[in-house]
Amino acid sequence: MSDVDLWKLSACEVSAKIAQGEVSAREVVAANIDRMHARNGAMNAVVNDLSESAMAEAARLDETFAASGPVGPLHGVPVTIKENIDQTGHASPNGVPAFKDLIAPGDSPFVTNLKAAGAVVIGRTNTPEFSFRGTTDNPLHGRTFNPWNDWASAGGSSGGASSAVMSGMGAIAHGNDIGGSLRFPATCTGAATVKPGLGRTPAYNPSQTAERGILAQITSVQGVICREVRDVRLAMQSAIAYSPLDPWQVPMPWEGPAHDGPIKVGFTQETYGFDMDPAVSAALSTARAALTDAGYLVEEIETPDVLEIGREATRTLFGETKALMGPLMREHGSAAFNTYFDHCFDIAPPYEGDDLLAAYARRAAFVRSWLTLLADYPLILTPFLLQPTFAHARDYEGREGAEEIMLKGFYSFAMNFMGLPAGNVPANDNDGLPVGVQIIGQRFREDMILDACEAIENRVGVMAKQLFART
Numbered sequence: 471m472s473d474v475d476l477w478k479l480s481a482c483e484v485s486a487k488i489a490q491g492e493v494s495a496r497e498v499v500a501a502n503i504d505r506m507h508a509r510n511g512a513m514n515a516v517v518n519d520l521s522e523s524a525m526a527e528a529a530r531l532d533e534t535f536a537a538s539g540p541v542g543p544l545h546g547v548p549v550t551i552k553e554n555i556d557q558t559g560h561a562s563p564n565g566v567p568a569f570k571d572l573i574a575p576g577d578s579p580f581v582t583n584l585k586a587a588g589a590v591v592i593g594r595t596n597t598p599e600f601s602f603r604g605t606t607d608n609p610l611h612g613r614t615f616n617p618w619n620d621w622a623s624a625g626g627s628s629g630g631a632s633s634a635v636m637s638g639m640g641a642i643a644h645g646n647d648i649g650g651s652l653r654f655p656a657t658c659t660g661a662a663t664v665k666p667g668l669g670r671t672p673a674y675n676p677s678q679t680a681e682r683g684i685l686a687q688i689t690s691v692q693g694v695i696c697r698e699v700r701d702v703r704l705a706m707q708s709a710i711a712y713s714p715l716d717p718w719q720v721p722m723p724w725e726g727p728a729h730d731g732p733i734k735v736g737f738t739q740e741t742y743g744f745d746m747d748p749a750v751s752a753a754l755s756t757a758r759a760a761l762t763d764a765g766y767l768v769e770e771i772e773t774p775d776v777l778e779i780g781r782e783a784t785r786t787l788f789g790e791t792k793a794l795m796g797p798l799m800r801e802h803g804s805a806a807f808n809t810y811f812d813h814c815f816d817i818a819p820p821y822e823g824d825d826l827l828a829a830y831a832r833r834a835a836f837v838r839s840w841l842t843l844l845a846d847y848p849l850i851l852t853p854f855l856l857q858p859t860f861a862h863a864r865d866y867e868g869r870e871g872a873e874e875i876m877l878k879g880f881y882s883f884a885m886n887f888m889g890l891p892a893g894n895v896p897a898n899d900n901d902g903l904p905v906g907v908q909i910i911g912q913r914f915r916e917d918m919i920l921d922a923c924e925a926i927e928n929r930v931g932v933m934a935k936q937l938f939a940r941t
Contacts, residue, residue, distance in 0.1 A: 476501035478938055481547045481641035481701040488535070488546040495535070495546030499528040499590050502548040506593060506639040509617075515624075515633035516593035517553060517611040518560060524548070524592040531588060544708055545588030548640040552631050553594045554601045555646065555692070556675040557581050565599040565608035565627075568802040576676035579713035580644065580692040583672070587708035592640055595630030599807045600799060601646070602791075604654045604865055604875040606630055609804050613862065616659055617937055618903050623862045625655030631695050632659040636934055641696065642705045646673075648690035649787065650882030653894040653908065655695060658859045660896045660904030660933030662699045662923060664706065664916045666691045668889030669720035671706075672713035683790040685830070687718060689783075689886040697934035699895060699924040706916060722914045729848065735761055735909075735922070736771040736847035744878055747857040753898035753905040757851055760897075760929035761922060771847060774839040780880025781818060782836065783887030786829040788814065789821035806866055813872035837888045844890075844912045849922050852881050854908040858900040881908060891916045895923040896933050904933050 476498050479487070487493045503521045510516050531546055540546075551557055554564040556574035563569040577585070585591070596614045598606050606614040606629025614629045616622040617637045624633040628645030632655030635643035645652045647665045656663040671692040682690070694705040712721040739746065739754050762768050791799075792815070800808060821829045844850070856878055865875045885892040891911050896904040907926070911919040 477505040477638045479641065480698050481544070481696065481704050484547045484641055485543060485545065485704065489540050495528040495531040495590065496525065498546055499524050499548050499592065502638070502640055503592055509637045510639060513615050513617060513633045513637050514612055515595055515614050515630045515637060516550060516639055517596045517630065518594035520591055520593050524590050527590050531590070540588060542587035542708065543704060544584060547589050547642060548592045549584055549589045549642040549644065550593050550595045550631060550634045550640045551581055551591055551644045552597055552628055552646060554597050555580060555644070556677050557591065557594065560594060562675060562677055563610055564601055565597045565610055566802050567610045570610060572677055574675070574677045578675055579672035579715050580709060582713070583709050583711040584644070584705070586711065589642065593634070595628070595634050595643065597627045597630060599803055600795070601627035601648070601651060603627060603810070604650065604879065605862055607863070616859070616862070618659065621861060622859045622903055623658050623864065625658035627651040628655045628695060629658070632656060632661050635695055635697055636661055636937060638938065641701060643695045644692070645695050646690060646692045647886065648686065649783070649886050650879055652693045652695060653854060653882055653892065656894045657854050657904070657906035660937070661695045661697060662702050662895050662927065663693060663695045664702055664893035664919050664923070665885065665891060666693050666706070666916055667891035667913050669718050670722070670891065670914065670916065671709050672716040672719045674713070674715040683794045685787055685790045688889055689787065698932050699920055699927050703917070703920045720914070725917045726915050732765055732767040733849060733918070734847045735766045735768045736773065736843065736850040737768050738771060738773050738850065738852055740773070740776070741856055742777040744856050746853065749858045749898055749900035749905050750853055750856060753907050754851070754853060756930065757897040757907045757926045760926045761851065763929070764925035766849070766922065766925070768851070769847070773843060773850065774836065776852070776884045777880045779836045779884035779887060782829060782832065783883040784818035784876060785821050786826065786833070786887070788818055789826040789829070792820045793822070810866055810872060813869045814876050816869065817873055817876050833887060840888055840890060848912050848915065849918060850910040852908045852910060854881055854894055854906050855879065858905050859903045885910060891919055893919040893923045895926050897926050897930050
């Protein structure tokens, strides 16, 4: 393989080739940096170019390798970090111009874990204002583009991450998810991801001056977006390293006990009265067939009301957000952003006062109902979005546009509210744009979710390979 093609390698391939001495960390990192410089002008995915420090770190890793071998399973693997978590010496502006000089005094534990495993950070990626949209654009850095189509959204809030990794700028992209911010971008760009469950990965920003609200603490998670499912698995095994900085993290092993006999997969395509695009229905059929052929026992089931849980999720999170962040968002958010939130608050009126406390309490019943279902069906295949990838600024097209994300995204929001892990993988394409499906799993069984995602990927193929053939 020529040096110019090293950026196409998966993280697993990079790790193996470096460990076997076939290529150096410097060669791989340089190839990814060259690709970043060639493509980022069109994508605007990476908003902080760390080429110089990345090459210095790659050189250090090569010296270490020569002396004692790989430092960890991600030795020399190029990665990007979303610009809303801390990385020493760099700003964490969260897409807000007023925070452009908020310099991190230390690394977040997720960054620490990736670096400890040998990953090399080549850049920091774009996110919308306050990381609170299903697409990625902000007054500080501008719009991130979808590598498939200029019309389409790259997703949000980890749209910079998804666009970067699918464009060949690093094999692993860090992202996070409070309502779909890993899964929206993966679905929009044809990438693979798993939203970890509550307690799986560590989160903390040394630059923070106050603790987040309780719901934000238990619904927001750190994760990765990759071109291939196996790379998500490789990255997550290092990312889950325990940190005492996160009071919610549970030090659980990556792999859980094996299941006896065929694994039961519940399947639903319930739309709760909304229309489902035929492309999404086709993706679900393909995913179901792939899982069946892989030996899973797939059965159509009725789940607890996901629309109800999704609405409760948004009204509760909006209530907490309005109480704790409302003044900050009003002061520092753009006029368009605040108009959007006015629509969101109209669609899902924030719970306040005693109603908010009661909503926190009701959450337990929703979680209990799903844990009971998952005890019988360890995996559940669902839609993610009811329509294929949406237009870039659809959520800013008045109240109707906001509804496309905030009302019809219930299959996403519900899983965050309950703290359940959920993976996304493409299972179809629609007019040249990928269509993803979602697989929900038991707590701390992201390993099983990714195994099922890989069975679908084996049927459909790795979408990035089609993309690379075009670019």
